[in-house]
Amino acid sequence: MTELLVSLKNVHKRYGGSTVLSEVNLELRKGECLLLRGGNGQGKSTLLKLLAGLIAPTSGERIIVGSPPPVIGYAPDRLAGLAMTSADYLRHMGRIAGIEPRTLQPRILELHERFRLDPANKTNMRHYSKGMLQKVNMMQASLREPDLLLLDEPFSGLDKASVEHLLSSLQAVQQIGTAIVVAVHGDIPAEYLLYRTLLVRNGELFLEQEQEQEEGVRAKGSPQREVRYEVKSKLDERQVNRLELSFPAVQLAPEDDGCYCCFIPESGLQRFIAELLEAGGILLSLQRQEEEGKQ
Ligand SMILES: Nc1ncnc2c1ncn2[C@@H]1O[C@H](COP(=O)(O)OP(=O)(O)OP(=O)(O)O)[C@@H](O)[C@H]1O
Numbered sequence: 001m002t003e004l005l006v007s008l009k010n011v012h013k014r015y016g017g018s019t020v021l022s023e024v025n026l027e028l029r030k031g032e033c034l035l036l037r038g039g040n041g042q043g044k045s046t047l048l049k050l051l052a053g054l055i056a057p058t059s060g061e062r063i064i065v066g067s068p069p070p071v072i073g074y075a076p077d078r079l080a081g082l083a084m085t086s087a088d089y090l091r092h093m094g095r096i097a098g099i100e101p102r103t104l105q106p107r108i109l110e111l112h113e114r115f116r117l118d119p120a121n122k123t124n125m126r127h128y129s130k131g132m133l134q135k136v137n138m139m140q141a142s143l144r145e146p147d148l149l150l151l152d153e154p155f156s157g158l159d160k161a162s163v164e165h166l167l168s169s170l171q172a173v174q175q176i177g178t179a180i181v182v183a184v185h186g187d188i189p190a191e192y193l194l195y196r197t198l199l200v201r202n203g204e205l206f207l208e209q210e211q212e213q214e215e216g217v218r219a220k221g222s223p224q225r226e227v228r229y230e231v232k233s234k235l236d237e238r239q240v241n242r243l244e245l246s247f248p249a250v251q252l253a254p255e256d257d258g259c260y261c262c263f264i265p266e267s268g269l270q271r272f273i274a275e276l277l278e279a280g281g282i283l284l285s286l287q288r289q290e291e292e293g294k295q
Pocket residue numbers: 015016020038039040041042043044045046047077
C-alpha cells in the first residue's frame with residue numbers, strides 16, 4: 001500500500017454533552033482522494049479539523065506518520081472578505097507559515113495562475129465574489145505544497161466552469177501524490193478523480209463507494225476524449241486480492257497465459273502501479289488508449 005500520512009484511531013469528539021463523532025477509524029495515504037458526504041451538522045467539518053490537528057479528540061488518537069511530518073493544508077468552509085488584495089493575504093499567510101520570501105513570491109504567482117486569478121488585481125477581497133474568495137481560500141491551503149489537502153465545501157459559490165477547473169486542478173494535485181479530503185453535501189461531478197466516498201451520518205462513518213470515472217474533465221468546446229491504460233501484469237492470488245481490496249472498482253481479468261489484464265483511468269494509474277509493484281507484482285506492459293468519449 002502507499003505511504004500512510006495520518007490516521008485516526010477510535011476517535012470520539014464531544015462538544016459539551018453532545019457527541020458529534022464516535023469511534024472514528026480512518027487512514028489517509030499518499031495520493032488518495034476521500035470525499036466526505038453528509039447533511040448539515042453531521043460532523044464533516046469537525047472531522048476535517050481533527051485531521052488538520054486544529055482540534056483535539058475527546059478520546060482516541062490522531063497519529064501523524066513520517067519524519068519530517070506531512071505538510072497539511074486546510075481550507076475552512078468560508079473565507080471572510082478582508083480589506084486587502086489576494087496577493088497581500090497570501091503573503092501574510094505565507095509568512096505566518098514560515099515560507100521564505102524568495103520562495104513565497106513565485107509560489108503566490110503560480111497559485112494565482114493555477115486558480116485563474118490575477119495577482120496584480122488591486123481590488124480588496126471584501127469586494128470579491130463568493131467563488132473568488134473560495135479560490136483564495138484554497139490557494140492559502142496550498143501555499144506550503146501540502147502532502148494532505150483538507151477542503152471544506154470547496155465547491156460552494158463556484159460556477160460550473162470553476163467547479164470543472166477546480167476538479168482538474170485537484171486531479172493534477174492528486175497525481176503528484178497529494179492526498180485530498182473534500183467535505184461536500186451532495187455528489188460532485190468528479191470525473192477523472194479517483195476517490196472513495198465516506199458518508200458521515202450521526203457521528204459515524206460509512207464507506208459508500210470507490211469511484212472511478214473514465215470520462216475526462218472537458219474544456220468547453222473541446223473534443224470529448226477518454227484516456228485509459230491497459231495494464232498487463234503477473235500476479236499471484238495474494239497480490240490479486242490486495243489490489244481488488246484497494247481498488248474495488250477495477251476488474252482484474254485473468255488471461256489464458258496466467259497473467260492479468262485491467263483497464264485503469266489515467267487519474268488512478270500512478271496509485272495503481274505503485275500498489276501493484278509494492279505488492280510484488282510484475283508489470284508486463286502498459287498501453288495508453290485514447291478514444292472519443294460518450295456524449
Ligand atoms: N465549536 C463547537 N462547539 C459546539 N458545537 C459545535 C462546535 N462545532 C460544531 N459543533 C456542532 O457539532 C455538530 C457537527 O458540526 P459540523 O460543523 O462538524 O457539521 P457539518 O457536517 O460540517 O455541517 P455543515 O455541512 O452544515 O457544515 C453540529 O451540531 C454543530 O452545531
